[in-house]
Amino acid sequence: MPVGMPMPTPPNQRLENHRPGRHNAWKEGGIVPKLKNLPPNDLVPKVPCLFSAEEIDRRIGELAQEISRDYSNSDLVVVGVLKGAWIFMADLVRRLTIPVHCDFVRVSSYGSGTTSSGQIRLELDVTTEIRGRRVLIVEDIVDTGITSNWLLEHLKRRRPRDVRFCCLLDKPSRRECQVTIHYTGFLVPNQFVVGYGIDWNEHYRQLPYVGYLPDTTSDDPSG
Ligand code: 5GP
Numbered sequence: 001m002p003v004g005m006p007m008p009t010p011p012n013q014r015l016e017n018h019r020p021g022r023h024n025a026w027k028e029g030g031i032v033p034k035l036k037n038l039p040p041n042d043l044v045p046k047v048p049c050l051f052s053a054e055e056i057d058r059r060i061g062e063l064a065q066e067i068s069r070d071y072s073n074s075d076l077v078v079v080g081v082l083k084g085a086w087i088f089m090a091d092l093v094r095r096l097t098i099p100v101h102c103d104f105v106r107v108s109s110y111g112s113g114t115t116s117s118g119q120i121r122l123e124l125d126v127t128t129e130i131r132g133r134r135v136l137i138v139e140d141i142v143d144t145g146i147t148s149n150w151l152l153e154h155l156k157r158r159r160p161r162d163v164r165f166c167c168l169l170d171k172p173s174r175r176e177c178q179v180t181i182h183y184t185g186f187l188v189p190n191q192f193v194v195g196y197g198i199d200w201n202e203h204y205r206q207l208p209y210v211g212y213l214p215d216t217t218s219d220d221p222s223g
């Protein structure tokens with residue numbers, strides 16, 4: 001496993017914690033989970049592996065089989081949630097054995113200062129006509145569930161036949177609202193994960209595996 005591949009050094013900025021209720025707080029204003037033992041600037045960050053490229057590949061094969069079976073003879077639109085889901089979606093749709101249309105949305109949550117309101121801002125919307133069609137939302141990770149619920153309501157307004165969720169990772173320990181996830185890659189513990197499309201301040205997306213930032217949890221109460 002190519003842990004330790006050359007990576008850009010994370011910017012030297014204040015690192016804070018994500019606490020429950022501070023939905024996506026690490027996405028705003030450089031607020032990220034506390035990273036104790038931040039590697040010195042001259043060291044390549046090491047990201048321990050949670051799920052290897054091989055494990056991900058195998059699981060995606062299983063999910064693709066299931067989805068292809070469930071949506072055979074359907075008019076399926078797969079909607080990827082940028083940016084985190086782009087690699088997962090690319091790998092998933094290439095394993096499907098049914099015709100699909102692909103589209104994307106991009107959302108961010110916002111708040112003021114260090115507290116996030118959990119409100120969602122739509123930055124890119126689907127352009128595909130989804131009325132009467134079946135929609136599968138592909139997400140990187142479902143955490144509090146706020147994004148997923150918002151997306152569900154947003155897309156339902158366009159009167160699709162149905163909308164389902166597929167996520168690579170599910171972090172159920174931090175759920176704040178109920179979400180029905182139809183296809184889940186892996187359950188993850190309450191740790192801040194990166195890699196395989198998922199970032200920390202735009203770093204680590206290109207890791208071929210899913211890892212975690214050591215000494216972090218999503219809601220570490222210290223600092
Ligand atoms: P939710 O609305 O479910 O709380 O948040 C979902 C989004 O939060 C994900 O799509 C992802 O962008 C971000 N997120 C949640 N947990 C993590 C994590 O462990 N690592 C990273 N990098 N992003 C996360």
Ligand code: MG
Nearest residue numbers: 081084140141
């Ligand atoms: Mg996401």
